[in-house]
Amino acid sequence: MKTRGAYRGGKLLAAISLGVLTAGIGTFSSVLAANTNFLDPAGPPARTIDMLFYVFLACSIVVLVGVGGAVIYACFRFRRRSDDEMPAQIHGNARLERAWIIGPAVLLFALFILSVVNVGYLRSGPSPASLAGRDPVSVHVTGQQFYWTFTYPNGKSSIRTMEIPVNTPIDLTTSSKDVIHGFWVPQLGAKIDALPGIINHAFIEASQKGTYQGQCYEFCGVGHDQMLITVKVVSMAQYQSYLSSLS
Ligand SMILES: [Cu+2]
Numbered sequence: 001m002k003t004r005g006a007y008r009g010g011k012l013l014a015a016i017s018l019g020v021l022t023a024g025i026g027t028f029s030s031v032l033a034a035n036t037n038f039l040d041p042a043g044p045p046a047r048t049i050d051m052l053f054y055v056f057l058a059c060s061i062v063v064l065v066g067v068g069g070a071v072i073y074a075c076f077r078f079r080r081r082s083d084d085e086m087p088a089q090i091h092g093n094a095r096l097e098r099a100w101i102i103g104p105a106v107l108l109f110a111l112f113i114l115s116v117v118n119v120g121y122l123r124s125g126p127s128p129a130s131l132a133g134r135d136p137v138s139v140h141v142t143g144q145q146f147y148w149t150f151t152y153p154n155g156k157s158s159i160r161t162m163e164i165p166v167n168t169p170i171d172l173t174t175s176s177k178d179v180i181h182g183f184w185v186p187q188l189g190a191k192i193d194a195l196p197g198i199i200n201h202a203f204i205e206a207s208q209k210g211t212y213q214g215q216c217y218e219f220c221g222v223g224h225d226q227m228l229i230t231v232k233v234v235s236m237a238q239y240q241s242y243l244s245s246l247s
Pocket of ligand 1: 181189215216218219220221224225227
C-alpha cells in the first residue's frame with residue numbers, strides 16, 4: 001500500500017511538473033522564439049566576445065583534459081597493487097613544481113592581456129583612426145520598470161524598439177529611472193547594466209540588416225520578463241527618415 005501511495009504521489013508530482021513547465025513555456029514563448037544566442041554574432045563587437053569565449057573555452061578544455069588525465073593516470077600507474085605492497089613514496093619534484101607554477105601563470109597572464117586589450121574596444125568602440133568616415137551614432141538607453149526608452153541624437157525617443165543604421169558603431173550610454181536593469185542584445189555586443197544615478201558606456205554594431213532581440217538581464221521586479229528589447233537594423237537613409245518620423 002505504501003509503495004502504491006508513493007507511486008501515485010510520484011505520478012501526481014510528474015503531472016504537476018509537466019503542467020508548470022508547459023505554462024512556463026507558454027508564458028515565455030516570445031522570449032524563447034527570439035534569437036538571443038550570443039554564439040550567433042551579427043556584428044564586430046559580438047564577434048570579439050565570441051573570439052574571447054572560444055579562446056577561454058579552448059584553454060579550459062586543455063587544462064581540464066591535462067589535469068584530469070594526469071589524475072586518472074596517477075590513480076592507475078601508482079596504485080597499490082596488493083595488500084603487502086607499499087607504492088613508492090615520493091617527496092617533492094622541483095622541476096614539476098616549477099612547471100605547474102610557471103605554466104598556469106603564463107597562461108593566466110596571456111588571457112588577462114587578451115581580455116584587457118579587448119575590453120577597451122568593447123566599451124569604447126573602434127578607435128577614431130579606424131572609423132574611416134563611419135561616424136558613430138549615440139543613443140541613450142533608459143531602463144525603467146518595465147520598459148526601455150531609446151533617445152536619439154535629435155532628442156526624440158522610441159520605446160521598447162530601437163532602430164539603428166547598419167555598419168555603424170552605436171555609442172550607447174545607459175541609465176535607469178528606478179532600479180538596476182541590464183541591457184543586452186546578445187547578437188550585437190556587450191551586456192551593460194543600467195543603473196540609477198550613473199551613466200554607463202558600451203557600444204554595439206550590426207553588420208547585417210535585420211531584427212535582433214534582447215531583454216533585461218537584471219531581475220528588476222514583477223514585470224522583469226516583459227522587459228524585452230527589439231533592435232531593428234536598417235540602412236542609414238531609413239534610419240534618418242525614422243528619426244524624422246519620431247514625434
Ligand atoms: Cu529586469
